[in-house]
Amino acid sequence: DTEVTQTPKHLVMGMTNKKSLKCEQHMGHRAMYWYKQKAKKPPELMFVYSYEKLSINESVPSRFSPECPNSSLLNLHLHALQPEDSALYLCASSQDVPSGSYEQYFGPGTRLTVT
Amino acid sequence: AQSVTQLDSHVSVSEGTPVLLRCNYSSSYSPSLFWYVQHPNKGLQLLLKYTSAATLVKGINGFEAEFKKSETSFHLTKPSAHMSDAAEYFCVVSAFRGANNLFFGTGTRLTVIP
Numbered sequence: 001d002t003e004v005t006q007t008p009k010h011l012v013m014g015m016t017n018k019k020s021l022k023c024e025q026h027m028g029h030r031a032m033y034w035y036k037q038k039a040k041k042p043p044e045l046m047f048v049y050s051y052e053k054l055s056i057n058e059s060v061p062s063r064f065s066p067e068c069p070n071s072s073l074l075n076l077h078l079h080a081l082q083p084e085d086s087a088l089y090l091c092a093s094s095q096d097v098p099s100g101s102y103e104q105y106f107g108p109g110t111r112l113t114v115t
Numbered sequence: 116a117q118s119v120t121q122l123d124s125h126v127s128v129s130e131g132t133p134v135l136l137r138c139n140y141s142s143s144y145s146p147s148l149f150w151y152v153q154h155p156n157k158g159l160q161l162l163l164k165y166t167s168a169a170t171l172v173k174g175i176n177g178f179e180a181e182f183k184k185s186e187t188s189f190h191l192t193k194p195s196a197h198m199s200d201a202a203e204y205f206c207v208v209s210a211f212r213g214a215n216n217l218f219f220g221t222g223t224r225l226t227v228i229p
Contacts (some may be wrong), residue, residue: 004158042205042219043159056216090158103149104217106158 003027004107006091012113015081021110023074023091032074033104034066035090043090049074050096081114088112117142117208121220129228134178134193136223138206141187147209148189149217150180154202162204165189176200201227 004025013019023032031050035043048056049068057066063085065077074091088111092104122137140146147166151159163174170182180191189206206220 006158040222042222045216048216088156092159103161103164105161106151108158109156111156 004091004093004105006089006107006110008110009108010111010113012115013078013081014115015083017081018077018079020078021076021089021091021112023076023107024072025093025105026072027093027105028071028095029093029105030071030096031094031102032068033092033094034074034076035092035106037088037090037109039087047076078112081112083114086112086114117146117216117218119206119208119218119220121204121206121223123223124221125224125226127226127228128196130198131195134191134196134200134225136191136204136206136225138189138191138220139187140189140206140208142208148180148182149207149209150174150178150189150191151205151207152202153205153222159205162191196225196227198227198229201225 007022033048034046036046037043045058046060047066052068052071063080067075088109090109091107094102094104096102118141120139128134145167149164150162152162153159162178163172163180165172165182173179178193180189182189204223207217209217
């Protein structure tokens with residue numbers, strides 16, 4: 001099974017709401033990632049988890065809070081977002097982190113709209 | 116430092132004709148290179164990868180790419196385009212050491228004309 005699943009598929013939230021995005025993989029991968037993708041742009045890396053520990057935070061605002069409860073799950077908690085945060089949020093996983101030769105497997109994404 | 120340049124933002128081909136999507140890279144180390152495809156409102160799917168083995172890499176759906184170190188290129192080709200190939204294609208280089216960061220090109224939108 002080479003699938004990464006993400007829920008929900010679509011999310012509309014107000015600027016005062018708190019919501020969470022969920023990501024799951026059952027490939028035994030030890031690295032998981034959150035990306036943000038705006039329309040007609042490549043994905044931008046937000047966070048990297050390696051062995052359930054946060055290893056990279058690409059200067060993401062604190063209104064985005066990642067969590068890795070176990071090796072198969074990755075959450076992204078959202079609070080007090082801005083309209084410019086509307087985007088497609090992609091989760092990915094890879095076998096490991098240290099070697100750049102490991103390909104990343106992407107989920108279908110969550111389309112987030114902030115009103 | 117790693118970077119990727121996709122030379123065409125949009126490529127249009129007729130169904131049944133060859134596809135060529137161009138990619139040049141820059142890397143301080145021996146690179147790993149990938150091509151991903153993204154259909155509208157979908158996630159990214161890995162087409163193929165190069166990791167210092169054979170320079171001609173075959174991927175899914177009839178795509179292949181050739182790693183040319185002297186030209187720092189990794190162009191994606193397919194002999195005959197199908198309507199289902201219409202999508203956004205990203206060339207990606209990976210840092211060989213340290214974090215598994217992927218450096219994305221800006222993407223090439225492939226249109227297939229019936």
